[in-house]
Amino acid sequence: MKQRNSTKITGSLYLLACLILLLGFSPFTVAQAATDSPTSYQVVFDPEDGSSYKDWHKVTVPEGGKITDRPADPQKEGFVFEGWAYAYEEDGSPMLWNFETDVVSENTTLWAVWGKTCQVVFDPENGTGYSDWYKVTVPEGGKITDQPTDPQKEGFVFEGWAYAYGEGGSPMLWNFETDVVSENTTLWAVWENGTIVAFDPDDGTTEYPDFYKTVVKPGDKVTDIPADPQREGYVFGGWAYAYDENGKPLLWDFNRPVGDENMTLWAVWNKAYLVVFDSENGTEYKDWFKLTVSEGGKISVKPDNPVKDGYVFNGWYSHLDADGKPVYWNFDKDAVTGNMTLWASWSREDNGNHATGGNGTAGADNNSAGNIQDKTDTSGKNPTTGNEGNYFLGFLAVLGVLSFGTLALLKNQR
Template sequence: MQEYKKDYLKTNYNKIIVFCLILFFGIGLLFSSNILKEEVKAFYPSSPDEVILTLNGDMLTPSGPAVSNPGHITWYYYRVPYFVTNNDFSNEAIVRYQERIKKFEENEIKAINLNDFTWEANTVYTLWLFGNIWDDNSVFISNLIYYVPGRTVSNEPINTPGYSYKLSDKPKGSNDDLTIDGNIVTITGNSIAGDLKISYFSGVDNTFGTLAVGHVDDVDVNVSIDLSYLPLAQYTAYKVYFEGLDYYSNPVVMPEWIYSISPMLPLPTAPQKEGYTFVGWYYDEEYTQPYIDGTPIFEDTTLYAKYEINTYTVTYILNGDTYRIDAVTYNSYAQNFEISQTGYTFSGWHTDAECENPYDFNIPVKSHLTLYGRNIINKYTVTFDANGGIVKSGNAVQIVEYGKPAVAPIVEREGYTFKGWDKVFNNITNDLTVIALWEINKYKVTFDANGGIIKSGDAVQTVEYGNSAIAPVVERIGYNFKGWDKSFSSITGDLTVTAQWEIITFKVTFIVDGVEYDTITIEYGTMFYENKSVQEILGTLSAVYSDAQKTSLFMPTSAINEDITLFAEVDASLRGWLDFALWFQKYWMWLAIGAGVLALVITVVVIKVKGGK
């Protein structure tokens, strides 16, 4: 059995060796994969606010929620001897591979003293804390701390912007380059290896030195580094350059740049010049070669201040809104112009929004200026002419804004009907007189002949207000026309005018014994014997004749239509009375006079008698 085993071992020795090698290789691969996994995870930060590093002196101290509860987390302090760009932990961003300097197991995390570690002189280190939670493969990564042994440390970007000035250009035909844009340094090259270096001269302590701040190793590179994160001093000149080898071990030196956090020369405050703005300092009086702030001065130099004349804005505000903005150079003049708008009057330009203080355009502009103007709407006078009528209500004279309507008053005129106005006034654009239009009233005038007839003219007439009607010619048999009962010289309404007549009368004279016995009046158309007065007279007469010879008795058969004289004989029984009546008719005047004288005498006598007593 022992021999078998020996033979088996001899026969399978190589196989056993191969198996063991495979076993150890697998274990090593597994272990190495875990380490790679650990290192790769370090490149991807998560929740940086969960753990914060601060450096006080040489003590690097962690804090934050993840540190307060560190269970199930393995903590590692890392450093990279050059620079991690933009807080990026990816492989491409770390210019030299990271180095773990301290490890803490679960439930433990402490500050570390940087003096416990070895550092390369004049080298920028990036420090951070990495926490690995194995249960769920999550990680915590702190902020970055930038550290230069023996120099200033910073964990925040420098607020002051950097100044850069290029000293030389890259060699012709070279594909390698170093550029600075603000604070960002960019290295580009093909298969190069070497260091980005900064040599410095401090204007504070007059010291010299060189910092290695970045490394690339035989790769095609395009790496950017933000210098504002580096612990650099103010008033210190830094010369930024790249030094290394290409793929064929040929020296590579990229162009040099002068870089400073603040200008090396504290330039004087630019002298003030009224109406001008300081542009900058120039090396020449023609202002063709500007001096760039931060450029080191290595010799006696005269700098010339350049000014540009100020340009000010003149803002024109019209009716509360910006109308236009002009650019006017110092000590020149604002433009005075009017704004034409139909129906408006421009107020001019003023210095106040109320447009009470006019601006004097003869004063030169020396600052920003705001001018105010208004387009004031025109107002016009509208006069309503009643044209012979009167205004019952409303205003005859009105002030109306441009484009607005006037309000017509109510008018009336006796004898007329209102027909409107002679012009429209719904859109007033100037002074205006509007005249009322009237139509004269017409009335019906009727002439009533009142029993007569119209010989000529019109019985019914249409007459305008205030005019007179024309009376027709009328007549009536047996009547005399006496006129009309109403005036029609000024017609003011419908009217009926009636003719006035007076009946014609005839005298009938009775002669008795050659003396007028009596006279009576008989109206036209009256039968002789129907007249009452005739009847009374005939009662006293015995006969009536139509002739003086009393040969023809008066025997009328028709109405009286003319004056007539009749001759009569008195009834004998009335003869004495008739004689007395004739005598009295002849002498009645003398009898009256005598009676009056007698009455006077009696009165005088009576008065005297009474007076004597």
């Protein structure tokens, strides 16, 4: 009995030891867990803008961890913020903290690094007061990346921004791709006399102050062109710079450079006529295809051919001749001289449904004499006789006998 109890105790101790090993407990680990705790450090952000320590941003970071919580970039009048330095080189150059890779290993102070800035002022030289001039702040040694839209001045073409003028008064233009700012700078707009091109819509309602105008440098082409104007009952034909002796407009070629004299271009209007396509298939007028064509012009756009049940579409005709036959419109040659209607011409459809057959009777029975199909099997296979069913019944009978015999043998063995 004692031996059995001893065996039970030994087994219990063995199981307990295994459990301890599985869970990772030991006297040493328990003691270490009681004494060890994770180490963390304080990181302080000094904005170096005159604020006191109590207002500085402070965070706690685990040893070996990255700084994920940092303040918004500070502001300082006349300077631009460049980053946070954890130390400085011998020559005073800041060593910036890399928040993507650097990790904390001790209590740390990060100082704001400030770069000197310069103010850049854009003087449009078009009468605008200083308070409305465009101004930007740029880091010393940096490029100007923010500039205003090109200014406007009546009768002049804007050439660019000058930072100084040469001995002959020629402007020295600022190159925004390469030039860098080293001090407070003023840039002056450079203007050159231009040619004013006015577009007169000649529509009887628009007055000169509302004409579309653009200023072009002499020798350049007119590239700023208004949208084509609209006029009731007319089609716009282009812009004329003059008219010949017969009153025919001379259209301006926009690939041609302008001179040094201001000019006006007049809209050319051609009398327009309404062309209506009457499909004569029951469609109401409001749904008819309509278009406007200039006087003497050809009809270049037409609707899809209409459809009418039981009829064939022949074409579009403008009138009937003396015999009452339609005179078809020739879209390649005929010109429009007034408002007009084109009518659809139709011919009755010839269905061609003539019944033919051996007995002359449409719809004859397919099983009538001469049409009876031969049902003889020519596959070469023997016809089904029904023996497959007899084979299946015999199989079931044999299976039953075998099952009964097996049960009887098992019973006798008991």
